[in-house]
Amino acid sequence: MELNKSLFSIQKKQKAKKVLFGMHTTDGLIYRFVLITLLISFSYIYLYPVLFMLVNSLKSVDDLLNPGVRWVPTTLEFNNYQTAFKVLDMPSIVFSSTWYVLKVSLITTISSALIGYGFAMYEFPFKKLFLFLMLATFILPPQVLMVSNMTVFRLLGIISSSKTMTLPALFGQGLNQSIFILIYYQFFKTIPQVLMESAEIDGASQLKIFFKIALPSAIPSIVIVFLFSFVWYWNETFMTALYVGGQVTLPLKLQAFVDSYSTLFQEGTIGARLNEAIKLAGTMLTVLPLLVLYFFAQKNFTESIDRTGITGE
Amino acid sequence: MTKVMTKVKGAILAPFKKSVEVVARFSGKHISPILEKLAYLLTHNFIYRNKESNVVLFSIIKIKVTRRRREHFYGYMFISLWIIGFLIFTLYPMFNSLYLSFTESYPHLTRGMSTTFVGVRNYINIIRSQDLIPEFQKYLGKMVLSIPLIIVFSIMISMLINQPMKLKGIWRTIFFMPVIISSGPVILELTQQDAVSLPSISESGAIGFIVNNLGSWIANPLEALFNSLLLILWYAGVPILIFLAGLQKIDTSIYEAASIDGASPWDNFWKITLPSIKPLISVAIIYVVVSMSLYVEPGGVLDQAKMHMLNGGSDSALYFGYGYAAAISWVYFILMLALMGIFIGVTSIRRKKVKRWN
Numbered sequence: 001m002e003l004n005k006s007l008f009s010i011q012k013k014q015k016a017k018k019v020l021f022g023m024h025t026t027d028g029l030i031y032r033f034v035l036i037t038l039l040i041s042f043s044y045i046y047l048y049p050v051l052f053m054l055v056n057s058l059k060s061v062d063d064l065l066n067p068g069v070r071w072v073p074t075t076l077e078f079n080n081y082q083t084a085f086k087v088l089d090m091p092s093i094v095f096s097s098t099w100y101v102l103k104v105s106l107i108t109t110i111s112s113a114l115i116g117y118g119f120a121m122y123e124f125p126f127k128k129l130f131l132f133l134m135l136a137t138f139i140l141p142p143q144v145l146m147v148s149n150m151t152v153f154r155l156l157g158i159i160s161s162s163k164t165m166t167l168p169a170l171f172g173q174g175l176n177q178s179i180f181i182l183i184y185y186q187f188f189k190t191i192p193q194v195l196m197e198s199a200e201i202d203g204a205s206q207l208k209i210f211f212k213i214a215l216p217s218a219i220p221s222i223v224i225v226f227l228f229s230f231v232w233y234w235n236e237t238f239m240t241a242l243y244v245g246g247q248v249t250l251p252l253k254l255q256a257f258v259d260s261y262s263t264l265f266q267e268g269t270i271g272a273r274l275n276e277a278i279k280l281a282g283t284m285l286t287v288l289p290l291l292v293l294y295f296f297a298q299k300n301f302t303e304s305i306d307r308t309g310i311t312g313e
Numbered sequence: 314m315t316k317v318m319t320k321v322k323g324a325i326l327a328p329f330k331k332s333v334e335v336v337a338r339f340s341g342k343h344i345s346p347i348l349e350k351l352a353y354l355l356t357h358n359f360i361y362r363n364k365e366s367n368v369v370l371f372s373i374i375k376i377k378v379t380r381r382r383r384e385h386f387y388g389y390m391f392i393s394l395w396i397i398g399f400l401i402f403t404l405y406p407m408f409n410s411l412y413l414s415f416t417e418s419y420p421h422l423t424r425g426m427s428t429t430f431v432g433v434r435n436y437i438n439i440i441r442s443q444d445l446i447p448e449f450q451k452y453l454g455k456m457v458l459s460i461p462l463i464i465v466f467s468i469m470i471s472m473l474i475n476q477p478m479k480l481k482g483i484w485r486t487i488f489f490m491p492v493i494i495s496s497g498p499v500i501l502e503l504t505q506q507d508a509v510s511l512p513s514i515s516e517s518g519a520i521g522f523i524v525n526n527l528g529s530w531i532a533n534p535l536e537a538l539f540n541s542l543l544l545i546l547w548y549a550g551v552p553i554l555i556f557l558a559g560l561q562k563i564d565t566s567i568y569e570a571a572s573i574d575g576a577s578p579w580d581n582f583w584k585i586t587l588p589s590i591k592p593l594i595s596v597a598i599i600y601v602v603v604s605m606s607l608y609v610e611p612g613g614v615l616d617q618a619k620m621h622m623l624n625g626g627s628d629s630a631l632y633f634g635y636g637y638a639a640a641i642s643w644v645y646f647i648l649m650l651a652l653m654g655i656f657i658g659v660t661s662i663r664r665k666k667v668k669r670w671n
Contacts, residue, residue, distance in 0.1 A: 032478070039473055043487045045511065049543055050490070052508040111394055118391025122384050130392060137403055139599065139653070141607050143615050144646040147413060147622055147639040148406035151426060171398020181395070206387050235496030238609040242619065255498040276506055283502045287494040294486075294493045301493065302485045305554040 057081070057280035064277055077277065084282035087261050088253050094289060097234070097249035100162055105229035108169045108177060112225055113218065115172050116184025117210055121196065131185075138178040142239055153243060164243035165233070175232050175239075179308065180225045186309035187221040188214060224304045227297055231290060254286045414640035417633070419626050426635070427627075435640035438633070445641065448614045449648065454534025456605060456652050459545045462538075463601050464594060464660075467549040471556035472586070489554060491547035497609065500544060509544045548605055552597040559590040595657045602653045606645070614645050 020029050044051075056064070060077040063069045119131060142149070153159045158167065168174050172181065191214065199209045215222070233240075237251050247253045253260070261274050294301060368376045376382070389396075414435055418428035439445055474484045503509050514520070520539050524532045538545065567585055576584070609615045618641040625634025 035473060035476055035478065039484055042470060042473070043484070045543065046488060046546060047490070048511060049503050049508045049547075050494070052506070053503065056506070056508075115392050115395045118388050118395075122388030122391065123381075124385040124388035127388070130396070133399065134395065137399070139603060139650070140403065140407070141603065141646065141649070143607065143609065143618075144642040145403070145406040145410060146619070147635050147642065148409035149402065150622070151409065151635075152401065152406060154420075168398060168402045170394070171402060172395035173398040173402040206390075210391075231493055235494075237497040238615070238619075251496040251498045254502065257502075279502060280506060283499055286496075287499055290493050291490075294490065298486045298489075299482070302482070302489050302554060305551070305558050 053280050053284055057277055057284045059277045061275055061277070064275060080277045080281040081285065083278050084285055087257060087264055087278075088250070088282055088285060089260070090285065093247070093250055093253050097253075098289075100244075100248050101230055101233045103162065104165045104169050104174070104233050105226055107166050108174045108180060108229040108233075109222060109226045111170050111172055112177055112180040113184050113215065113222065114210070116181045117188050117214055119181070120185045120188035120191075121193075121214075134172075134178050134181060137173065138176065142175070146239070146242060149243070159243070160245040162244055162248070165240065169229075175229070175236055177229075180229060182309070183221050183225055183304070183307050184218065186307060187218055191217060220300075221307060223297075224300050224307060227293070227300055228304060231293070234290060250286050250289070254282055257282050410639040411643065413636050414643050416636045418636045419634045428636070431636070435633070435637050436644070438637065439640060439644055444617060445614065448612070448617065449644070451534070451537065452606075452614060452645075453648065453652070455537055455545075456602065458534050458538045459548075459605070460598065460601055460652075460656055463545065463549050463552060464597060466546055467552035467597065468556050468590070468594075470549065471553045471560055472582075474553070474557060475560045485554070485557070489550050492550035495544075495547055500608070501611065504541060504544070509541045510539060511543065514539055514542065548601055551600055551604070555593050555597050555600070556590055559593040560586070563589050591661070594660050598656045598660065599653060602649060602656070606649045614641060618642050618645075 018028075055071055055073065057080055058076050058078070059069070059073045059080075060075055063073045063075070063077075115134075119127070119134070150159070153164050156167075158164055165174070169177065195213060196209055199213055200206075204212070234249060235251060237249070237255065240249060241252055241255075247256055257279060258274065261278070265274075366378050368378055370376065413428070415430060415432060416428040417431045417435075418426055421427040470488060474481060474488070500509075520536055523535050523539075526532075527535070563586065568581060571581055571585060609619075618638040621632045621641065622635055622638035624632040625637065626632070627634075
């Protein structure tokens, strides 16, 4: 009887041990707990700027000055957003920057598809060299070429118009376009050649094959390329300000936030003092369209890396 | 009477007849072939013609059409967009800016650009410059310290995410978010508001301790690193996904075999995980170096190059025009390449294989 009892307790102990520590090192409760804690704390560190921005943009002036208020504002000051909305000239700037970015990114999407298809489907002399050069252009920052690009654009007579962005994009030299071409290249390589050949025998021209067979099957890649080029062109400010000029996109408008604020609220009028909360509300409004886009299409964004094929198939 | 008439007629018309004959002979010999050719050209394509499995270009060049050649042609047609763009927007600007960097050049109202060759004077001026050298030092210090940090951080996070658990997608979404929202002005705004370093770090006095006790050559970059630590970690968004993709490719049976042989998780990491994601480390380094170099700080190297380019004129004492700007960007680019090469070289050193006796 005694023996039985002690055996039973040992079994119980072992069971508890199994639940806590697991069979291997990776499936116990404690392990899970440590893992989740680590991930949560890292994501807190990672998202701290965003949280900071969100909370502080809702603070009133008193809360901003009060060191006791850090994470929970005493009152939610939505007036900050109202002011920032007015300063950024919100609905119209969102519309105009969306229009501009949409134009550039659609051109990028189509031209990258054409180029990637050419690299993937056909064999031709110096193909390896061209592919290498195409990938190497990723390493060359466009800022290095800004001096001569200014000269080229001036020669072409397209300086300070959105053509300075659309033309390079059309000819495969846009922002990070080698990545996009690579994505298409990896995808089109997986399409069976037989499909193209049978269409060719039926008398379809090469362009028709591209538009009728290759492109419709490449929709996942198209979506990824479009989303990324949209986000990257939206966020690119240095070159856009230099070549296109003015405040075409929302981030560029944010750059001039202080100036637009002081022209809107003259010295001496109500609300003339610009505080941090209003500026952060403006920043929040700037990233909001992209966050909305990310919320709906996050899966496409996070699966993009697999599609570049860098892990090697 | 009629005989006389015909004779007179003949005498009058004889020269005409002769001339008509001459014209007819001439035109038959010389003009009509030309007309025929013209007519032929008008009815046929002069530039490009298909003739019995030959392609005739400009009526002279004959090319036999084979399946291979057709494929070459279509391939070049599709990538011709890229080739043209590469020549106009990449290769020409590259050589042009290299040339400009050895000149003193300003935009000229009538002549386009006035250039005078000055040799390596721009580069010497960069080395002498009191504004640029600290910025270059800052850039190098930031890169040298933060790239290993980013790579280690992203390997760590990707290994954490890769563990079997529920709701994996949420973590991926969280760690990729900065890639979506980080643009120059947003980063600048956050930096100005002190939102990019953890308050616990800046309040702990650790930075002050470092600055007071180390030489300025290492203390300044370290201080800069701690002051924008979170932003630097934001660059890990893409590398995390790169490593995650690599980790998911590793066959789990290898780990099982290792655990049967009694390997600890520590051994697993060094002997299985790290070697199999090693090629991806180079990819991640390239990506991080490029994307960090692309961020233009106000007052930084590239911003100064832009100021020199936009404000330079022959009468300007502060700004030195296009040539100087080109030289600055070339130095920047070469430094970037050197950093990339050093980091990739260091990470891909192979340990000497232990000799085995068979």
